Amino acid sequence: MATIRFKNVQHAYPPPKGQEPVYALKEVNQIWEDGGAYALLGPSGCGKTTLLNTISGLLTPSEGEVYFDDQDVTNLPTSERRIAQVFQFPVVYDTMTVFDNLAFPLRNRGMEETAVKQRVDQIAEMLDLTANLNKRASGLTADGKQKISLGRGLVRSDVNAILFDEPLTVIDPHLKWQLRSKLKELHQQTGITMIYVTHDQVEALTFANKVVVMYDGAVVQVGTPVELFNRPNHKFVGYFIGSPGMNFLPCRIDGGQPVFHNIPLNTAYPVGSDLSGNIEVGIRPEFVEFADDGIPVIIEKIEDLGRYQVITVKHESEVIKMVVDEGHLIPTESPKIQFNPNQTRIYCDDWVVGGSSNE
Amino acid sequence: MNKTLNQKAWWLVAPVLLLVAFNAFIPLMTVVNYAFQETFGNNVFFWEGTTWFEQVLRSERFHDAFQRQLMFTGMILAIEVPLGIGVALTMPRKGPWVSVCLVLMALPLLIPWNVVGAMWNIFALPDIGLLGYTLNSMGIDYNFTRQPVAAWLTTVLMDVWHWTSLIVLLCYAGLSSIPDDYYQAANIDGASRWAIFRYIQLPKMKRVLTIAILLRFMDSFMIYTEPFVLTGGGPGNTTTFLSIDLVKIALGQFDLGPAAAMSLVYFLVVLLICWVFYTLMMRNEEQ
CATH class of the missing domain: 2.40.50.140 (Nucleic acid-binding proteins)
Structure with missing residues (x-):
C-alpha cells in the first residue's frame, strides 16, 4: 500500500521521422491517495492509458518521476512495482484452469503451494468463481474472463494499486452494472487503491469517489462528481460531464x-x-x-x-x-x-x- | 408451407464435381483397378485379389524404404519445428526490418523443387561445390555421392533449408495475432520468459503449428523431386524414400500391380497418420 505521486511526468511516443514529438502526457503532477477509488475520465486519445501504463511501469515516461510513497520507481520494471492491471480485453491463459490462472502471479513469485491454494480459494470466493475453479479458463464467458483478470490482481496481497483500463468495454450491459458494483464492493473490502480508466462518464461517476478528468494529455480537473458538475475548471469538463x-x-x-x-x-x-x-x-x-x-x-x-x-x-x-x-x-x-x-x-x-x- | 423442390442447383456444382472426378477420383480408381488385377497390356485384366498387397506388405524392400521414410520425416520435423519456432520468436514484431525478414524467409519457398535439388547437388559436390570443397579442404572427408551418412546429412540439410521458412512464416503469423495486452498482463503477473512462451505464445501458436506440422509431415513423407535430383536415391538405396522407390517399381520395372498396391498402402498411411495427429491436437480444443 502506498501513495502514488507524479512529479512533472511527461511522455512523448517516438515521432515519425522528421517530425516533432507529440506529447501524449503534458506535465502531470498528481497524487493518488492510498485506498482511493479514482476514475480517470477523458475522450479517446487524451492520454489516459499512457498515464495508467506509466503507473504500472509498462511505460517509462520521457520526463519526470513517479514515486510510491518516498521511493522513486520511475525506472523500476513492472514486475517489481507491485501493481496489478486489468485490460480492456480480458487476458486469460487459455491452457490453464481458472485455479491455475489465479495462482499464476503467486507461483511466478515463488509462493509456497499451500499458501497459494488458500489465497486463491479466498479470492475465488470473493469473485464468485469457486464453482469454476477446475474448469478451463478459455471456456468462460467474457465477464467470467474479466473476473479472472481482476482476480489475478487481487490474489497478490502486496499490490499498491489495481489499475483498470476500460475493463467493461466487452461486457454485456446488464453484467456491466453487476461487475461495477462488485468492483466497488471489493474496493470497500480490500481498501486497495483502484484507478479506473473510462470514457464513459456514468461509469466514472458511479465508481469513483474522486474523478480525474483528462483532456489532451493534461489533467484538467480532479474532484468529486458533485464538484465536477457544479464547477467545471475547464470548458472541456463542462462539455464532457453532464448530459x-x-x-x-x-x-x-x-x-x-x-x-x-x-x-x-x-x-x-x-x-x-x-x-x-x-x-x-x-x-x-x-x-x-x-x-x-x-x-x-x-x-x-x-x-x-x-x-x-x-x-x-x-x-x-x-x-x-x-x-x-x-x-x-x-x-x-x-x-x-x-x-x-x-x-x-x-x-x-x-x-x-x-x-x-x-x- | 410447401417446399419447392428445385434440383437445378446441381448444375452449379457440376463443374467442381467434374474437376474432382477427373483430377482425383478417376485416377485413384484406376490405381485401385491395377492394385487388384494383373494385366499384360491390351486392356486385358486378370483378377488377383489381394496378392499384390500381400507381396508389398511382406517385401523387405518396402519395409526398408518405409523405415528410411519415417526416419527422414522424423529428423526434418525434429529440426524444422523447433528451429522454425525459434526463428519466428526472434523476428522483429515492428519496424522496417519486418518486411525484410519476411521476404528473406519467403525466398527459399519460391524456388522450384528440382532447382533446389540441382542447387544443392552443385553446392555439395566434393570437387567443385562450395560446401563440398570447403569441407574437404578443411580435412573432412565428405562425398555425398559415396557416403550414406553424407548423403543423408545433405538431404536433411537441404530440406531444412527449403522448408523451415514455412514453419517460421506460419508461427510468425500466429505470434503476430497475440494482442499486446497478453504480454503486458504477463509482465504484471511476473511471468518469466519461459512462462510467457509456455502459457501465451505456444498456446496461441497451436493451431498454425498444427497446420504447419501437418503440411511438413505430408510433404516430407511424399518427398520425391529434391532427393531424386540430389542423390537419385543413392548411394545404393540409402536415400531411396517411398516415392522414389514407388517410381522405380512403377516406371523402372513396370510392375504396375505391386506399384498400385504400394500406392494405396502409402496413401492410407499418410491419411492415417494425419488423422491421428490432427485428432490428438484438436482433442483439447473441443472441451
Whole structure:
C-alpha cells in the first residue's frame, strides 16, 4: 500500500521521422491517495492509458518521476512495482484452469503451494468463481474472463494499486452494472487503491469517489462528481460531464458583471474587469429556467426524455440548452429565460475564473 | 408451407464435381483397378485379389524404404519445428526490418523443387561445390555421392533449408495475432520468459503449428523431386524414400500391380497418420 505521486511526468511516443514529438502526457503532477477509488475520465486519445501504463511501469515516461510513497520507481520494471492491471480485453491463459490462472502471479513469485491454494480459494470466493475453479479458463464467458483478470490482481496481497483500463468495454450491459458494483464492493473490502480508466462518464461517476478528468494529455480537473458538475475548471469538463453538456456563451465584462448581448447577468461573486482573452459565461442546462424577465429567446426544439425535457432555445444566433422537469409549463408567447446566479460561471480562455476553488 | 423442390442447383456444382472426378477420383480408381488385377497390356485384366498387397506388405524392400521414410520425416520435423519456432520468436514484431525478414524467409519457398535439388547437388559436390570443397579442404572427408551418412546429412540439410521458412512464416503469423495486452498482463503477473512462451505464445501458436506440422509431415513423407535430383536415391538405396522407390517399381520395372498396391498402402498411411495427429491436437480444443 502506498501513495502514488507524479512529479512533472511527461511522455512523448517516438515521432515519425522528421517530425516533432507529440506529447501524449503534458506535465502531470498528481497524487493518488492510498485506498482511493479514482476514475480517470477523458475522450479517446487524451492520454489516459499512457498515464495508467506509466503507473504500472509498462511505460517509462520521457520526463519526470513517479514515486510510491518516498521511493522513486520511475525506472523500476513492472514486475517489481507491485501493481496489478486489468485490460480492456480480458487476458486469460487459455491452457490453464481458472485455479491455475489465479495462482499464476503467486507461483511466478515463488509462493509456497499451500499458501497459494488458500489465497486463491479466498479470492475465488470473493469473485464468485469457486464453482469454476477446475474448469478451463478459455471456456468462460467474457465477464467470467474479466473476473479472472481482476482476480489475478487481487490474489497478490502486496499490490499498491489495481489499475483498470476500460475493463467493461466487452461486457454485456446488464453484467456491466453487476461487475461495477462488485468492483466497488471489493474496493470497500480490500481498501486497495483502484484507478479506473473510462470514457464513459456514468461509469466514472458511479465508481469513483474522486474523478480525474483528462483532456489532451493534461489533467484538467480532479474532484468529486458533485464538484465536477457544479464547477467545471475547464470548458472541456463542462462539455464532457453532464448530459447535455454545459452551455458556453460569449460575453464581455462590464462593471464586474458579465454582459451577454447587452444583457447583464448576475453571478454569485464579482468578476474582475481586468480579464483579457476570450471570455465566456458557462451555465448548466439544469440551471436555466423560464422567467418573466430575462433573455428573450425563441424555442427551437423540445425533446421529451420522460422525467425531464431538454429544450433548445435560441437568442439571436446563440443556442442555449435547458433542462426542465416533466410537466413544467412552457411559455408560448415571447419566452424569456434566466440563469441561476449561483451556478453562473465565467471562463477566460477556456479556464474558469473566480469563485471558490476546490483544489 | 410447401417446399419447392428445385434440383437445378446441381448444375452449379457440376463443374467442381467434374474437376474432382477427373483430377482425383478417376485416377485413384484406376490405381485401385491395377492394385487388384494383373494385366499384360491390351486392356486385358486378370483378377488377383489381394496378392499384390500381400507381396508389398511382406517385401523387405518396402519395409526398408518405409523405415528410411519415417526416419527422414522424423529428423526434418525434429529440426524444422523447433528451429522454425525459434526463428519466428526472434523476428522483429515492428519496424522496417519486418518486411525484410519476411521476404528473406519467403525466398527459399519460391524456388522450384528440382532447382533446389540441382542447387544443392552443385553446392555439395566434393570437387567443385562450395560446401563440398570447403569441407574437404578443411580435412573432412565428405562425398555425398559415396557416403550414406553424407548423403543423408545433405538431404536433411537441404530440406531444412527449403522448408523451415514455412514453419517460421506460419508461427510468425500466429505470434503476430497475440494482442499486446497478453504480454503486458504477463509482465504484471511476473511471468518469466519461459512462462510467457509456455502459457501465451505456444498456446496461441497451436493451431498454425498444427497446420504447419501437418503440411511438413505430408510433404516430407511424399518427398520425391529434391532427393531424386540430389542423390537419385543413392548411394545404393540409402536415400531411396517411398516415392522414389514407388517410381522405380512403377516406371523402372513396370510392375504396375505391386506399384498400385504400394500406392494405396502409402496413401492410407499418410491419411492415417494425419488423422491421428490432427485428432490428438484438436482433442483439447473441443472441451
